[in-house]
Structures are given as C-alpha cells and as structure tokens.
Amino acid sequence: MVRNVQTLEDFYGARYNTGTQPDPGPGTVERGSHAALHVWVGEATSSGEDMGNFYSCGREPMFFSHHTNVDRLWTIWRDLRGSKTKDFVDSDWLDASYLFYDENAQLVRVKVSDTLDNKLMGYDFQKVDTPWLKNRPVARAKKSKVATTTAAPSVDSTIFPAKLDKVVKVLVPRPKKSRSKKDKENEEELLVIEGIEVDTAKFVKFDVFVNDEDDNPNTLDKAEYAGCFSQVPHKNSTRAKTKIRLGLSELLEDLDVEDDEKILVSLVPKAGGDDITIGEALFDMFLHLSEYFNEIYSHFLEAEDMEKKIEQSEEDD
Ligand SMILES: [Cu+2]
Numbered sequence: 164m165v166r167n168v169q170t171l172e173d174f175y176g177a178r179y180n181t182g183t184q185p186d187p188g189p190g191t192v193e194r195g196s197h198a199a200l201h202v203w204v205g206e207a208t209s210s211g212e213d214m215g216n217f218y219s220c221g222r223e224p225m226f227f228s229h230h231t232n233v234d235r236l237w238t239i240w241r242d243l244r245g246s247k248t249k250d251f252v253d254s255d256w257l258d259a260s261y262l263f264y265d266e267n268a269q270l271v272r273v274k275v276s277d278t279l280d281n282k283l284m285g286y287d288f289q290k291v292d293t294p295w296l297k298n299r300p301v302a303r304a305k306k307s308k309v310a311t312t313t314a315a316p317s318v319d320s321t322i323f324p325a326k327l328d329k330v331v332k333v334l335v336p337r338p339k340k341s342r343s344k345k346d347k348e349n350e351e352e353l354l355v356i357e358g359i360e361v362d363t364a365k366f367v368k369f370d371v372f373v374n375d376e377d378d379n380p381n382t383l384d385k386a387e388y389a390g391c392f393s394q395v396p397h398k399n400s401t402r403a404k405t406k407i408r409l410g411l412s413e414l415l416e417d418l419d420v421e422d423d424e425k426i427l428v429s430l431v432p433k434a435g436g437d438d439i440t441i442g443e444a445l446f447d448m449f450l451h452l453s454e455y456f457n458e459i460y461s462h463f464l465e466a467e468d469m470e471k472k473i474e475q476s477e478e479d480d
Contacts (some may be wrong), residue, residue, distance in 0.1 A: 164397040166300075166411040167390060169351045171251055174240060175425075177406075186405040191390065192237060192406070200229050202366050207358065210394055211366060218398040235288045238281055250279055261353075290396075302386040305419045307374045310334060310427045317425075325452040327369055327432040327439035330379055334425050341422050347412045354409045354428065358442015359392060364400035367435035371409060373426050374418055380429050382461035386417035404442075 168174045168191050177187035205215020205227050214223040230426045241249045251257070257276040281287060281473065315332035316322050325331050337355065342352070354371070361367045368391060372380040375387040390409045416419050430441060 165182075167413055169410050169412065171248060173351075173353075173408050173410055174412060175251070178251075178256075179254065182251070184404075187406065188299075188406045189394075192233065192240070194393050195236050195391060196236075197229075198395050200232050201395045202393075204229075209365065209396075210398075215366065216396050216398060220395075234281065238288055238372060239293065248450045251319075276330050299413070299417055300384055300388070302418045303382060304374070304376055304387075306446055307376060307418065307420065309374050309376045310420075310425045311457055313427050315427055324360075324440050324442050325430075327436040328432060329432070329436070331430040331441065333430075335428050336425050337423070340424060352411045352415070354389065354411055354426075356404060356430070356441060357408070358391070358440070359405050359407065360440040360442070361394060361403055361405070361435070362396070362399045362400055362438050362454045363403045365435045365438055365440050366394065368433040369436065369439060370431045370433060372429040373411065373414055374420060374430065375427075377429075380431055386414060391430075391433075469479045 170188065172178070173191045174192055176190035176193060177183075179185075179187050186349075189404060202211055202215045202225065205211035205213065205220075210216050213219040214225060214229075214256070215454060220226045256276055260272045260274045262270050262272055278284065313332065313334065315334050317334045318336070322331070322333060337352070339346070339352075342350075342422075354373070355438075356371070370380070370391045371389040372387045373389050374384075381385065389411065390407070392407050415426075418424065
C-alpha cells in the first residue's frame with residue numbers, strides 16, 4: 164500500500180463533497196489489503212456476509228481488529244511523510260462530522276479533523292520495525308522490449324469501452340520520458356484508469372501490470388505489478404462509475420524503462436470480470452508540490468463557494 168503512492172489523493176481517495184460525482188475513486192488504503200481482508204473473511208457467497216459486505220461487516224468481531232490495523236497502517240504512512248503534507252486542508256472534509264455514543268451513552272459529535280492524530284484520541288500504536296520499506300521489488304524483466312514487440316492495440320484505437328471478461332492488454336504512450344530526479348519530485352506520473360463500471364452489489368477485482376511479458380500476469384511481488392481495483396460489495400445493486408490512479412515513477416525506475424515512449428498495460432480480471440467495463444486508460448502528470456498545491460486549492464475552493472453563494476443570492480433577488 165506504500166508503493167507507487169506519492170500523493171494524498173492516491174492514498175486516501177479522490178475528493179468527494181457537494182457537487183462531486185459519486186464514487187470519484189478509492190485510494191490504495193481502501194482498495195488493496197483493506198478490501199481483500201473483508202472479502203477473505205466473509206462467507207464465500209456472492210453477498211459475502213458478514214465481513215464481506217458493507218451492511219453486515221460490523222457484526223463480525225474481526226471487523227474491529229481489521230479496521231484498527233487499517234488505522235495503524237494509515238498512521239505509519241502519515242509518519243513516513245516527514246515534513247510533507249499529511250492531510251487535505253479542504254474544510255468540507257476536515258469539518259465533516261458524525262454522531263457517536265460515548266462510554267456514558269451520551270451522543271457526541273466527532274469531526275474528521277478530531278480523528279487525524281490518534282494521540283489526541285488517547286492512544287498510540289506500538290512502534291514496530293518496517294524492514295519491508297527498504298525492499299523494492301525486483302523486475303521480472305529489466306529493460307523489457309515488450310512494449311515495442313507486442314501486438315497489443317494502442318490506447319487511441321477503439322478498444323475501449325472494454326469488458327474485463329478476459330485479460331485486456333493495451334499500449335499507453337507516456338506524456339514525458341527521461342525525467343530527472345527533480346522532475347519526479349515535482350510531478351508524479353500516473354496511469355489513470357477511467358470509467359470503471361461495476362455493480363455495487365458484487366465483489367469485483369482486477370490487477371494492473373506494466374510491461375509484464377506474460378499473457379496472463381499474476382506475480383504480485385515483482386516490480387511489474389502496478390496495483391489493483393477491488394470493491395467490497397454493498398447490499399443495494401446499482402451501477403457505479405469510478406476511476407483509479409496508479410503512481411508509476413518508482414515502478415518505471417525499477418523496470419529501467421524511464422526512456423521508453425510507451426508502456427504495455429495489462430488489466431487482469433480476478434473476480435467478477437464479466438461485470439466490469441473499463442472506459443479508458445490514459446497517462447496523466449500530477450503536480451505534487453503538495454503543501455503549496457493544497458493551500459492554493461483550498462483558496463480556490465473557498466472562492467468557488469463564495470461565487471456560488473453570490474450567484475444564488477442574485478438569483479433569489
Ligand atoms: Cu472496512
């Protein structure tokens with residue numbers, strides 16, 4: 164969950180507040196190990212009770228230790244950021260609040276901003292070694308030429324929307340190549356998979372690989388593995404349209420293909436593929452001078468809000 168995640172949005176998930184489309188896109192903290200454990204512990208039925216479904220997972224005692232561990236991983240991630248921005252500054256998020264009963268059966272209102280530092284809530288996690296941080300995965304094939312020899316179609320052909328009932332391979336051109344260390348610190352290179360359409364009541368999962376020479380890639384501990392999309396089922400069935408962003412700067416270094424113009428992307432269905440449609444795959448560069456950006460962005464949101472209020476009051480007049 165740490166690999167290939169440089170930006171807040173890619174860890175926590177995309178911005179979701181008034182005016183945003185539903186399901187703007189889950190972050191790695193949610194869609195990887197979190198979803199996997201829900202579904203793994205739930206019954207092997209399509210609805211997956213108790214742990215494998217949103218409405219029933221709280222009935223499973225395991226739920227509480229699982230989510231405590233998610234909080235612990237979240238804390239480790241925040242600590243690893245050192246002086247980099249740890250949290251969004253969007254007040255819509257920080258001031259969002261929820262009602263809980265406390266130990267005296269009194270209702271208390273808790274804001275998101277109250278929960279970001281666990282020490283303020285009166286507990287801390289035992290410090291454990293994190294030797295895995297230093298172990299970058301090894302490439303199955305360094306400097307692979309698969310992107311120049313493959314017969315896979317280019318992303319600009321008409322392969323999308325594509326149903327994920329089998330492995331889909333596509334060539335994606337990069338916006339920039341041969342980037343310096345400084346370039347990478349400023350801008351994250353992202354593979355964006357847009358228009359992922361799924362049934363919210365089903366468990367679905369697909370894995371994403373870059374330059375993997377296998378017809379059916381499935382090696383998750385090698386550098387070619389870029390990440391996954393997965394979803395814990397909800398009780399109600401609706402069509403959801405979402406997206407994921409996968410940071411690629413580290414991965415391209417590990418594969419030693421920084422100078423290549425194109426990469427070969429494999430989308431590999433693992434569960435419910437019959438029911439997954441992919442809108443498109445594209446590259447994007449994301450500026451992540453994050454502290455600075457975050458601040459500018461929050462001012463922009465405030466100004467936008469203000470504008471809406473003025474427009475509204477003009478309409479009312
Ligand atoms: Cu959960």
